[in-house]
Amino acid sequence: xxxxxxxxxxxxxxxxxxxxxxxxxxxxxxxxxxxFEAADLEHARALRERGLADRTAPSLVRELCExxxxxxxGSPEEAKARAWALQVLAALGLxxxxxxxxxxxxxxxxxxxxxLTAPAARPLVMAALGNSVATPAGGLDAEVAWYPSLAALQxxxxxxxxxxANGRIVFIDERTPRTRDGRGYGNAVLARINGPVEAARRGAxxxxxxxxxxxGQPVAHTGATRYDLSVxxxxxxxxxxxxxxxxxxxxxxxxxxxxxxxxxARSGVDATSANVIAEWRGTDLAHEIVxxxxxxxxxxxxxxxxxxxxxxxxASAAAALIASGGRRARRTIRLVLFGNExxxxxxxxxxxxxxxxxxxxxxxxxxxxAGRLYAVRSRVAPAALPVIDAMAxxxxxxxxxQPESGRNQGNPAPDASVLMRRHRWPAIALSxxxxxxxxxxxxxxxxxxTLDTSGLPQNAAAWAVTAWLAAQSPxxxxxxxx
Amino acid sequence: xxxxxxxxxxxxxxxxxxxxxxxxxxxxxxxxxxxFEAADLEHARALRERGLADRTAPSLVRELCExxxxxxxGSPEEAKARAWALQVLAALGLxxxxxxxxxxxxxxxxxxxxxLTAPAARPLVMAALGNSVATPAGGLDAEVAWYPSLAALQxxxxxxxxxxANGRIVFIDERTPRTRDGRGYGNAVLARINGPVEAARRGAxxxxxxxxxxxGQPVAHTGATRYDLSVxxxxxxxxxxxxxxxxxxxxxxxxxxxxxxxxxARSGVDATSANVIAEWRGTDLAHEIVxxxxxxxxxxxxxxxxxxxxxxxxASAAAALIASGGRRARRTIRLVLFGNExxxxxxxxxxxxxxxxxxxxxxxxxxxxAGRLYAVRSRVAPAALPVIDAMAxxxxxxxxxQPESGRNQGNPAPDASVLMRRHRWPAIALSxxxxxxxxxxxxxxxxxxTLDTSGLPQNAAAWAVTAWLAAQSPxxxxxxxx
Numbered sequence: 001x002x003x004x005x006x007x008x009x010x011x012x013x014x015x016x017x018x019x020x021x022x023x024x025x026x027x028x029x030x031x032x033x034x035x036f037e038a039a040d041l042e043h044a045r046a047l048r049e050r051g052l053a054d055r056t057a058p059s060l061v062r063e064l065c066e067x068x069x070x071x072x073x074g075s076p077e078e079a080k081a082r083a084w085a086l087q088v089l090a091a092l093g094l095x096x097x098x099x100x101x102x103x104x105x106x107x108x109x110x111x112x113x114x115x116l117t118a119p120a121a122r123p124l125v126m127a128a129l130g131n132s133v134a135t136p137a138g139g140l141d142a143e144v145a146w147y148p149s150l151a152a153l154q155x156x157x158x159x160x161x162x163x164x165a166n167g168r169i170v171f172i173d174e175r176t177p178r179t180r181d182g183r184g185y186g187n188a189v190l191a192r193i194n195g196p197v198e199a200a201r202r203g204a205x206x207x208x209x210x211x212x213x214x215x216g217q218p219v220a221h222t223g224a225t226r227y228d229l230s231v232x233x234x235x236x237x238x239x240x241x242x243x244x245x246x247x248x249x250x251x252x253x254x255x256x257x258x259x260x261x262x263x264x265a266r267s268g269v270d271a272t273s274a275n276v277i278a279e280w281r282g283t284d285l286a287h288e289i290v291x292x293x294x295x296x297x298x299x300x301x302x303x304x305x306x307x308x309x310x311x312x313x314x315a316s317a318a319a320a321l322i323a324s325g326g327r328r329a330r331r332t333i334r335l336v337l338f339g340n341e342x343x344x345x346x347x348x349x350x351x352x353x354x355x356x357x358x359x360x361x362x363x364x365x366x367x368x369x370a371g372r373l374y375a376v377r378s379r380v381a382p383a384a385l386p387v388i389d390a391m392a393x394x395x396x397x398x399x400x401x402q403p404e405s406g407r408n409q410g411n412p413a414p415d416a417s418v419l420m421r422r423h424r425w426p427a428i429a430l431s432x433x434x435x436x437x438x439x440x441x442x443x444x445x446x447x448x449x450t451l452d453t454s455g456l457p458q459n460a461a462a463w464a465v466t467a468w469l470a471a472q473s474p475x476x477x478x479x480x481x482x
Numbered sequence: 483x484x485x486x487x488x489x490x491x492x493x494x495x496x497x498x499x500x501x502x503x504x505x506x507x508x509x510x511x512x513x514x515x516x517x518f519e520a521a522d523l524e525h526a527r528a529l530r531e532r533g534l535a536d537r538t539a540p541s542l543v544r545e546l547c548e549x550x551x552x553x554x555x556g557s558p559e560e561a562k563a564r565a566w567a568l569q570v571l572a573a574l575g576l577x578x579x580x581x582x583x584x585x586x587x588x589x590x591x592x593x594x595x596x597x598l599t600a601p602a603a604r605p606l607v608m609a610a611l612g613n614s615v616a617t618p619a620g621g622l623d624a625e626v627a628w629y630p631s632l633a634a635l636q637x638x639x640x641x642x643x644x645x646x647a648n649g650r651i652v653f654i655d656e657r658t659p660r661t662r663d664g665r666g667y668g669n670a671v672l673a674r675i676n677g678p679v680e681a682a683r684r685g686a687x688x689x690x691x692x693x694x695x696x697x698g699q700p701v702a703h704t705g706a707t708r709y710d711l712s713v714x715x716x717x718x719x720x721x722x723x724x725x726x727x728x729x730x731x732x733x734x735x736x737x738x739x740x741x742x743x744x745x746x747a748r749s750g751v752d753a754t755s756a757n758v759i760a761e762w763r764g765t766d767l768a769h770e771i772v773x774x775x776x777x778x779x780x781x782x783x784x785x786x787x788x789x790x791x792x793x794x795x796x797a798s799a800a801a802a803l804i805a806s807g808g809r810r811a812r813r814t815i816r817l818v819l820f821g822n823e824x825x826x827x828x829x830x831x832x833x834x835x836x837x838x839x840x841x842x843x844x845x846x847x848x849x850x851x852a853g854r855l856y857a858v859r860s861r862v863a864p865a866a867l868p869v870i871d872a873m874a875x876x877x878x879x880x881x882x883x884q885p886e887s888g889r890n891q892g893n894p895a896p897d898a899s900v901l902m903r904r905h906r907w908p909a910i911a912l913s914x915x916x917x918x919x920x921x922x923x924x925x926x927x928x929x930x931x932t933l934d935t936s937g938l939p940q941n942a943a944a945w946a947v948t949a950w951l952a953a954q955s956p957x958x959x960x961x962x963x964x
Contacts, residue, residue: 069602077603111593120551121559
């Protein structure tokens with residue numbers, strides 16, 4: 001609490017700088033022993049204030065959603081999004097703008113339908129999970145084995161002879177609580193990821209689940225699931241929350257539920273994706289990289305507005321703010337728009353393989369929609385923490401605090417996490433308010449119409465400050481504690 | 483206005499009877515020269531008051547939705563609904579309970595998907611219209627010819643060489659205003675019914691339209707469309723309102739839209755449906771029929787709660803109220819639950835053919851969901867209007883008025899309208915508040931969860947009053963003005 005108060009005061013001090021001519025900005029931070037030069041902090045504050053007034057991010061997300069739309073990895077639309085990004089990032093004044101391609105094998109959705117056939121006929125609003133295998137031609141019919149959660153399924157012996165799942169369609173009614181930080185999703189999504197394997201271990205013929213989301217609207221959630229070589233691959237899909245409520249009520253009434261599922265899909269289709277890269281070159285430490293990122297691909301539903309058009313817009317606008325600010329930092333600031341985050345992290349893995357020997361000062365990613373930032377958490381060498389504190393002081397007027405809990409245990413968004421963990425690169429997590437994110441995430445509702453873009457400038461401002469100060473830091477951030 | 487005031491006053495008088503022992507009910511109507519005996523009015527008022535307290539209708543709609551669910555004509559579920567109705571109506575004390583079967587040819591939905599491919603990729607939430615033909619295997623791709631309304635399409639020459647529709651997918655953006663009486667739907671639905679023929683006349687390859695509904699949720703509306711032998715039959719479907727808004731905005735921005743459509747369906751499948759009939763026999767005029775009705779079939783989405791589980795529950799509960807009231811009227815009161823209202827009125831047509839020589843005193847149908855009744859309009863011989871006025875006086879305490887406008891020009895719900903017009907049978911229209919009906923009608927949202935059942939007892943009470951007094955009337959209602 002004391003720490004929060006300290007930062008709040010500094011935040012208030014920061015606010016006083018708004019509107020003052022640059023030459024008159026109080027040099028309090030430098031005087032108080034900041035690791036940064038006064039002019040560096042002054043530049044960071046100016047980035048922050050310009051960022052808050054900048055409309056680049058709202059404009060970019062509109063172009064991406066309305067001009068390209070859904071852009072699953074390996075699709076013509078993802079390629080179109082790359083072409084757009086290359087053009088836009090060069091026009092925004094960034095350097096070394098390029099696409100780095102990689103081959104991948106993709107999953108493609110086909111027609112699919114599911115319905116309850118007992119105790120009552122009810123067509124279900126459904127979506128196949130990414131990577132789901134198809135049903136046999138003509139579909140399959142089976143009784144439903146209902147579980148309140150993945151844990152309840154796992155509590156049964158992993159033996160068909162001893163599980164009620166055997167020969168049935170397992171239904172997991174895992175609920176997704178609404179939370180600011182997304183932890184509700186973090187727990188619930190395990191049912192989507194591990195449900196098919198756990199169900200197949202117990203003899204199930206298919207896996208169905210309540211959509212991993214917080215909306216009561218009649219939409220179904222998609223997203224990646226996975227299989228395990230040790231058990232049969234069974235078809236997997238999610239149903240809408242209203243349908244899940246109906247199923248739960250009927251189960252609670254002691255009724256026997258039966259379902260018909262017809263799901264078509266293709267796996268292992270050869271395709272190409274790429275990471276789009278743009279830079280703002282550094283000075284004396286230009287070979288070191290400060291990486292800010294988002295992912296260009298989306299699921300094949302909606303328009304990918306929250307996930308991750310918003311992040312593409314935020315990270316791109318942040319890089320553009322830095323470039324238009326004119327002043328170079330010591331290290332190179334690199335924007336990466338990853339390909340195929342959604343179904344395999346191929347972009348992050350390819351990037352890591354390609355640049356594994358290049359020193360990375362920091363990796364970060366915006367991939368939690370368009371909600372406002374409220375927290376910053378690092379994952380850096382302890383010696384670098386004073387630099388993080390100094391960055392946090394510049395972020396404080398944006399309403400961003402550095403929580404005492406989980407200090408220096410930040411977990412960045414997925415691509416950046418992959419890089420942090422595989423390469424032990426330092427990382428920063430800027431936390432957005434995700435209270436409404438899972439109302440639309442991975443559904444047909446993730447469109448520009450449902451997107452609140454008012455928080456995008458605050459996000460872009462914060463990423464610009466963070467990247468520029470990390471690039472200018474007198475201290476190396478690695479190696480982080482993992 | 484004077485008339486309204488008169489009825490409002492009578493309504494207030496009627497309210498005074500509530501709670502009084504039956505023997506003390508004021509006999510004002512009879513004293514004022516009502517065509518009914520005082521005891522008849524007393525019985526009707528008792529039916530009304532018992533109806534308001536009766537929970538049969540909410541219970542029935544729950545059984546039908548949760549026990550059977552969607553029940554398209556000719557399906558096993560429609561047959562299951564018939565078996566349920568036969569059992570329930572007999573248990574409720576009705577007489578001559580039977581099903582009268584007829585053959586029909588049905589349309590069956592298959593897998594379907596549509597997406598925008600330009601200016602941006604956007605999968606569309608869509609539903610094939612009933613009777614739509616399939617696309618060629620692999621689907622079709624075409625540019626979109628956008629029209630704000632059916633009228634705008636019709637304003638173009640019906641000549642492919644002179645229409646922008648030629649070779650394109652016609653999109654009709656007909657909007658459905660929210661109205662209490664459903665007139666918004668009545669106008670808009672012409673785009674669904676006539677759109678494919680009008681588009682095909684102008685060379686279109688498919689017909690797409692904004693869902694005929696008032697919900698902004700991501701659901702698509704289905705419902706019957708029709709073809710004409712003179713032009714090619716083209717596939718037809720509706721997209722959700724959010725998708726239609728996107729399409730309209732892109733069109734308004736001057737962009738070229740393209741769409742991919744893959745729609746599978748089967749037409750002309752031989753099947754069987756039936757009308758379920760139950761009666762409360764009359765006395766001296768038992769050979770004359772007062773028909774109250776609803777339809778048992780639904781579209782193949784949702785659970786058919788508003789359309790027409792509510793009507794089945796209302797009409798059945800009304801008949802049961804009459805039977806449990808014990809007192810027989812002069813004419814036979816016949817409840818008919820029609821088969822296949824939704825896609826061809828086969829049930830009404832079959833009923834009419836079978837009973838065309840049987841005198842019908844009145845036909846009426848409840849088919850506008852579960853909203854409260856607010857108006858009564860007859861279509862009877864002028865000599866019978868005093869009887870209608872007397873009925874309206876008994877209905878007035880339910881908040882039901884007999885509007886001056888459209889007096890004796892009532893249009894009952896569809897099956898009853900078919901019978902009224904084909905056989906010139908007198909009819910009664912009881913008007914429900916449909917302000918929210920088209921939020922769910924013909925969509926996956928038409929489920930018990932979205933149904934407000936609180937108005938059902940008022941509906942059942944009114945139908946019981948109406949049917950019993952019509953059956954007891956000293957005056958024959960026909961022939962009506964058509």
